Amino acid sequence: MAKEEKRRPFGMAQVIYTLLIISIVIPLLNPVGLPIGISQTTKDVYNYIENTLPAGSPVLIDLYYEMAARAELEPQAAAVVKHLFEKNCKLVFVSTITYGPIVFELLKSTAPDLFEGKQYGTDYVFLGYIAGNEPAVASLAQSIRGTIAVDNYGTPIANLTMMANIDKAEDFKLVFIVSSGTDTFGWYVRQWYTTHNVPLLFGALSVIGPSIKPYVDAKQAIGMLTGQRSAAEYETLVGRKGLGLASMDAQSFAHALILVFIIIGNILFLATRSKPKPKEVKKK
């Protein structure tokens, strides 16, 4: 067995990590404000909420993302919530994953301006965490009062004024699913759209977007926001500078660095592959 220990020099990977951190910290400290266009997919979502969604309509929002995903999904949620509140929609927040209560409190603390002038119980409610995954989503679709007795803060559902005529899927005009997972979207497509025909809006991580695009293309959802890029675009459309826009410069610098790594790595690879590897021949 080849004895010489072929250890990669200690510094190589660690140098790359440090370069990555630098490429992100510098633009964060002094933002350059590089221009970003608005893609059609985001405009379609904006136009649906602006023109098709009637004012004051009840909207369910499922916060299904863990804390790491806040960077991509919190700005999306904040921008859309701002837009919905401007049309004074009645927002019913819920979470079918344990992180829900954390990210809801963090959303309220990082974007307090959204909830100014909005009354808990008449403009928005938070139903809290409901275990069960797809069965929980199915039960909620049939009846909220039949599934849980109190909201996240212990208030009976009947005492929440806005919930008077909101109980089952048909009472909602839109369901906004903000999830860092993949299955959540499938649950709502099967239990809310297929079974009760309620329009869905997806808020997904960039990495998840491509694999749930078939649902959007088959009109099972009215549209989708994909990661920090869509968040930045939506923030521009609703005029609220948030984490999405603040991250775009750093994203560009980091992407440039990784692009350089990929290109150099592959050039070296093609160079070595064209001439035979002397090391290989010697060892045998």
Added chain:
Amino acid sequence: MIELIGGWLAAVIIVWIYSFVYKDNLLYRLAEHLFVGTAAGYSIALSLDSLNRTAFGQMAKGMEYWHLIIPIILGLTFFFKYSKKYYWIARYGVGVNVAVGAALALRTAPMANIIRQINAAILPLWVADDPLKTFNNWLMVLITLGGLTYFIFTFFPKTEGKAGPVGIVYKALVTIGIYGMMVGFGYLFANTIMTRVGFLIGIILQYLQPRFEATLVAIILAIIAIAFAVMKKK
């Protein structure tokens, strides 16, 4: 005051977890185990919260919810998994849970995952005054059919040697399927970078930058721990 301590704790924990990429060290292990313990406790707490608001809360509302006694008993059967003799009792609780989940998905999948996708794949292959639309539709149909052909494992024509016309069409479709999927995975790869870089940016903006002094202290301690780990290794 509480927020200050909290801010420091958050920044220190994050730096020590990141120190793992440089070298596995004691401070990383400390941060990781603090995380594992809190996470386990949190999931139990939230399960109690959910139980309180769904099972007990509903049963307090009236007799028509008393059927929820049954799932509580079924859930308690999970505890039998620890016993050598009565481990099989847990199968009743697990079984009901698995069955309900499977049934909800299996009965709606034909429409949601299959028929709606078939309908979306049936596109006009000739759009009179729109050559781009025609090209797009041809591309979508070919890649979808190619992908479907690629994922059929136990029905396939003879392709080695002298492949008949069916073999040639099959090979063409499979190739289109492969390269179509490579476009999809290329998009997925680029978006993975967007997401993962976004996570790091979010952490720097929300936790490390506001508590810059704590971050510096944590970095220094991490460097010491890494040096200690490297020396111990020699």
Added chain:
Amino acid sequence: MDFGKYKTWIALVIFILLLILAAVSYQWELKVIFSGRYVPFVLLLVLSFAGYYFISRATEGKPIPVRKIAAFDAIEEGIARAVEMGRTVHFTLGYGPISTVNAPQYLAGLGVLSHVAKLCAKYGAQLVSTLGVPELIAAEEEIIRDAYYSGGKPELYNVTYNVRYLTDQQFAYASAVQATIQRENAGANIVVGPFWAESLIFMEAGAAIDSFQVAGTARETQIPFFVLAADYAFIGEEIFAAGAMASGDVETLASIRGQDIGKLVSWILIVVGLILLPIGVKLAEYLVK
């Protein structure tokens, strides 16, 4: 038990009766079945019966052929190359509890391991199999022992060397596997199972020592990394077909065949829909009747 033969007939009778019920209800608006749910109901019936037919026929031992899977055939090339250079072969199927939705991917990994172990016996290669799934330790030991003994290389089987349970914590597992790959100087690195962020650490470790890498997972988000980092990559569901074929798990192959029927039916429906469209017949409207 000849009762088995009747079971398929009974299933066929139930299947036909339900089809007739659906047709009658649809024709005379009897409302037996929800409107808009006829076609899914029929599709579910067809797939269930096809799956049931193949599963019950599977036990009669009729082999189910599986198409050529490039990544699966490349494993032999990788192991032969590793032995030629006097290097070991490394395999891993991931970490984590088995009782989750990812259980089928762990079992596919076990299937590929049985193939790898048989090839290691054939070429006389030293196999190092790392894992982070406590429930599968016994199964791995059994697979590797059987492979080496039936391959006539009992001296190569040493349980503490061949099977290494590291830990079920994600990153501790990843760094332990990285150290193992580099310390054992693995000439071939085969990685098949459910993977998350840690998969890149395995790929980097293998690439750093120019080992021949074959990787596969059904978790889509990891597939691009495997395509770019490994010499050959399984794509999505391929690991299930490869695992079942390698371990001779006829029942899984039968249910894969049932799913293939579904894909064939969809394929035909799309093509029929495409043909009918220009002559003014919208198949899509009939499917949601």
Added chain:
Amino acid sequence: MSVVVRRNLPQIIVALIIVLMVLFYFFYINADVSKTFTTADKALSDWAIVITAIAAIVGGIDILRYHVNQIRKREMRQIIFSCIVIVMEIIMVLLACYALSSGIAITTQPNFAWLYTYLYAPADAAMYSILVFYIASASYRTFRARNPPAILLLIVAIIVMLGNTSLGAMIWEGFLPLRDWIYNVPNTAAFRPITMGIGFGLIMLGLRLIVGKETTWMGRRE
């Protein structure tokens, strides 16, 4: 206890529940029959909500048992870390029970909220974002265009990376619409068979549960 009660009865109950719930979904028959179907269907989903919650509690206890065993193994360094896990877990659960007993919502209990805001949330965020470092180093050392499919993957990835950020906008403003085209046409068609595959997988899993061929949920001991 006979094998019927140990193995067959649970499998029969599973098969029965699946067949019943499929029946509830597809069959209307008449108004009040359909009404009883939906109430029974809703009850079963509510049962799953309760059972999943209790199962998660058992999961938490498994972690406690694992670390108690680690302590019993007497390996000095591991004992400290296992003690940390046990202490943190018990603190969180005690706070939750205290909140429940004093009748306020668990997530609003001040100390509980402090722990998850400043310890659990940042730690979870850091753990999930470690991958970015490995992507960066792999971009240089491991991601290679080894074969034609990988070449196409890399070319598309580079186009989309440019389209996703301002880099593209600076070089050529066509990158964004090109990225949208890739997203709407080839990417959608590429993932359609995979989405359908999920559907077929769910159906076959359900069938195997009904005929009793799927047994991983029963645990391995016989």
